[in-house]
Amino acid sequence: AQKITQTQPGMFVQEKEAVTLDCTYDTSDQSYGLFWYKQPSSGEMIFLIYQGSYDEQNATEGRYSLNFQKARKSANLVISASQLGDSAMYFCAMRCPYSGAGSYQLTFGKGTKLSVIP
Amino acid sequence: DGGITQSPKYLFRKEGQNVTLSCEQNLNHDAMYWYRQDPGQGLRLIYYSQIVNDFQKGDIAEGYSVSREKKESFPLTVTSAQKNPTAFYLCASSALGTSIYSNQPQHFGDGTRLSIL
Numbered sequence: 001a002q003k004i005t006q007t008q009p010g011m012f013v014q015e016k017e018a019v020t021l022d023c024t025y026d027t028s029d030q031s032y033g034l035f036w037y038k039q040p041s042s043g044e045m046i047f048l049i050y051q052g053s054y055d056e057q058n059a060t061e062g063r064y065s066l067n068f069q070k071a072r073k074s075a076n077l078v079i080s081a082s083q084l085g086d087s088a089m090y091f092c093a094m095r096c097p098y099s100g101a102g103s104y105q106l107t108f109g110k111g112t113k114l115s116v117i118p
Numbered sequence: 119d120g121g122i123t124q125s126p127k128y129l130f131r132k133e134g135q136n137v138t139l140s141c142e143q144n145l146n147h148d149a150m151y152w153y154r155q156d157p158g159q160g161l162r163l164i165y166y167s168q169i170v171n172d173f174q175k176g177d178i179a180e181g182y183s184v185s186r187e188k189k190e191s192f193p194l195t196v197t198s199a200q201k202n203p204t205a206f207y208l209c210a211s212s213a214l215g216t217s218i219y220s221n222q223p224q225h226f227g228d229g230t231r232l233s234i235l
Contacts, residue, residue, distance in 0.1 A: 004160070035223055045161075045208060045226035052221060091160055104149055104168070104212060105176070106224060108160035 002027045004109035011114050013082045021077040021112045023092035032096045034075040039089040087116045120145045124227035130235045139194045139230045141209035150192035151210040204233050
């Protein structure tokens with residue numbers, strides 16, 4: 001079975017500083033994808049960044065980057081130059097095409113609440 | 119603008135009552151999903167559908183039912199058999215892509231908060 005672990009229930013970061021949100025995953029599959037989503041207090045889930053298990057380079061999207069360490073099964077999200085609008089819940093999720101009831105099913109972690117301090 | 123519309127935003131259910139949550143998308147996505155989110159928890163999959171007139175149970179399907187009569191619509195019914203329905207419900211959709219390695223993300227609606235009266 002697939003599992004996502006986010007060990008930081010809450011994090012604080014000073015505005016304009018960088019922050020790393022941890023995510024470890026467990027799967028026996030060789031092919032999988034990792035996603036990060038942001039959930040503001042309003043509730044909607046916003047897709048941030050994707051990393052495929054066969055991607056050799058770490059994914060980047062603007063201020064977001066993914067520190068992918070395959071051997072350690074970790075996919076940490078790095079947010080550079082934090083802004084007040086970054087305060088939200090952040091969820092790591094995994095998709096394993098050859099496992100589970102559906103090849104497009106996502107397994108989510110419990111999330112990390114990030115608070116950006118002015 | 120393309121997107122996913124969930125309604126209502128807030129919903130209250132009486133004991134023994136079935137309620138239906140609406141989800142409509144105009145992204146032309148083949149796949150649609152329903153998730154449940156409890157406080158302090160991640161999302162758990164209730165049902166998903168990859169094609170019209172077909173859907174599959176997720177991890178916590180008991181007490182819920184769905185239909186997929188149109189590509190754009192995937193309503194969720196919370197039945198009276200669901201004894202603890204109070205939660206935040208999120209609908210999502212995604213393109214299936216040309217490969218199972220597709221990096222197509224799931225796109226989410228704004229959610230419905232369901233409470234028991």
